[in-house]
Amino acid sequence: MSWREAFRVSSVGFSELCFQAVYAFRQGNVLPPGRSKNLLARSRRRVIQSKAVIAAVLGLLAFGAAALIHQKSLNPEVLSSIPVGLFESAVLTGLLSLDVALLWWTGVQVVPILISSGVLPVLEPLPIDSRTLRRVAVILYLRLFDLPALTVLIATPFAVALAMGPLAGLATIPGVLVVILYALALSLLTGRFFLRRIQGSRGGGGRAIVRWAYLVLWLVPAFAMFAFITAAPAFFRALATLATQGPSLASGLLVAAFPFSLASLPVIVSAGAGSTAILSPSIDVVLAAAALAYVALAAWAGIWLSRSVRSLLFVPAQRTAALAPGTWTLRTEGSAWAVLRKDLRIASRTPGYAFLILLPILDAAALGLLTYASPSQGPVVTSLALGAVTTAALLATFFGPAFFAIEVLAYSYGRSLPLSNRSVILGKVALITLMYVVGAGMILGFTLLRFFQPFTFGAFVLAELPAVVAAAFLELGLLFRSARRRGLAITNLYSGAWFAVLVSVPGLLLAGLPPLLFDLVLPSGLMLAVGVMAAVAALELALTIPVAFGRGAS
């Protein structure tokens, strides 16, 4: 069969993939009402929209970097310490790094969906030859990245050509191709790891730590932009130091490093090797050798990808170790704790849910680090830290309602159990509270290392706690009321996320009001401000409990 036929077969598979990606029907989610044809069209539209958003971000990055290079005069401080060529190479290095990070991040998110959709295993028993099946797998895999990858491939050379000339634009192409192939290969590698060690991970404390560690890693590309913006000044300072020192082992390594060597090619093409020679006297040789090595590695990655994609789409065979069941025990607990434990266990094998838990916590860690590293003085740092605690509270309450969607996973079976809504709500509220406490605790730890003011920070975190709990009660109470009225799982992350976002609004108001009052009253005294904050938060909690547990809710 030809590539054309493979493309035709893959189109059918891709429709199924879109449907599963949006509605996750095979995972037991409840389909929204509507004709299946409309649902399919809607799912295709949503997948295209998602790809378009990622592509738009990648396009903006390309043109943003080009604008930075074009408007060099806006960066006099940086250019006073490093040569123009080095500055341009550094900007393009940042761009290519972000491209790899964002494409990889996309892959890390969508590859598990491709696997769980079971598209290729459905095709395997059909009379289709092995070569065509491999082609179908490759096409399906490439279609996950098509719009974003094409944007990188076209927008980056075009933007560089606008800023540095057409030859420089052409010289960007090897770097761009390498970036795309690396991102695709990394996605496949991490997808395999996810399949075997995360989604397919057995129970047990040690394995749970590995799973959560991977999931933290999974989030790192999402923080790439944040990290890049944060680390950019430090990177330019380091470059300036290297440029001042002249050729050294460190500068030689930098020239050879990925993606600096590939990012330097357009600069050398447009301005000559002298523009970066300050780092290495044999810059031509080092750059050529490094770039060739990266291109060769990318070619190998491409071949490996084409051979390995098909095997990725199968769930690995079940291991059948004959262990005695007597070694396993069941530790029972209260229903609400059981709900909390179940949610954490599901999240540890499901990146989508882990993301919701880890994002506020990692955000708090990043803000805590920034607070700790801030060169500002005491009062400024104090307000930074308290602002960070408020952010942790707002993020925890914003993402909280999405945990209701976990109940959709085994909706039918779950409803056959004698599990009250009260227990489910309490379990979810405990999870949201836990996210806030861990996040706020991290900020507190970093801040106390710098300024030992345990009363101020401790009182603020504790005073905000009832407001977070109140927001969680209100949001989940509203969700359950609506679920009860409509008789279906309304908060499917894919098909009904708008409702989860909508109920977050009153929750955010509840969580945000006490810190706002704290700021307003603070000029009259710290004790009074904390007191007002605590009183309002407690009042909010008292008012929202009936919403969660009152008539019509539980």
Next chain:
Amino acid sequence: METTPPGPSPTPLSLTGLSVKYGERPAVQSLSLTVQPGEIYGLLGSNGAGKTSTIKAIVGLVRPDAGEVRVFGRDALRDTLGVKAQVGYVPETSMLYEALSPREFLEFVASVRKMDSATATRRMQSYAEAFRLGAELEEPIATLSNGTRQKVLIIAALLHAPPLLILDEPLNSLDPRSVRIMKDVLLRYVAGGTHGVLFSTHTMEVAEQLCQRVGILDRGVLRGEGTLTALRGRVAAGDASLEEIFLRLTEEEAGVRAAVDSLGEPSA
């Protein structure tokens, strides 16, 4: 069995005038039946006859449009949690928490059912041993075979030793050894004379072996109900198999012959 059936009525299950509709389409129409203490009641029917809709209404997954469901005298529509606590349920399709391992899933179920750890562990271990589940107990459910998932569902239904079992095609995907174990478990289960089992299937041999009484459901309507002897009497065929009785009561006997004839020779 530790759970004592509460309330004044010892009848494990009684349905009165139960009707379920999906939009305008009736799935179950005015169905009345009872499962007596010590009885395995077989609910038979073709695909789409309304068996699963009936079962879903009993366990609270579908709200009936009319009628009453009582479990040991408790109204299933009013005392939903109380009724669910009395029931062990095996669904037709195993939509479970795919990301949990069977042990984690059973831990969750046992917790929700308010069992103590020692009892839950002891029962889980004995059922796992009977069904030869070993390392699979720690593998994510998503990676398990259909048969293993079915075993997990059966253990989850039996774990709290409920006085009423509601089983929707429970033997699907099970290997012959496990089918035999399951049959023996069910027969022992009702031997005490207090517990009841409602068992849906379209496998006539299984119903013939296990059930004291059967109800034949066709397009949402109960066409016949009783012991095998009583049903034979009703169709006036003294040695008829349950399959023949089923086809006659659902008026499908002639239809089956016509369908087979229309297929012609397999090689043609």
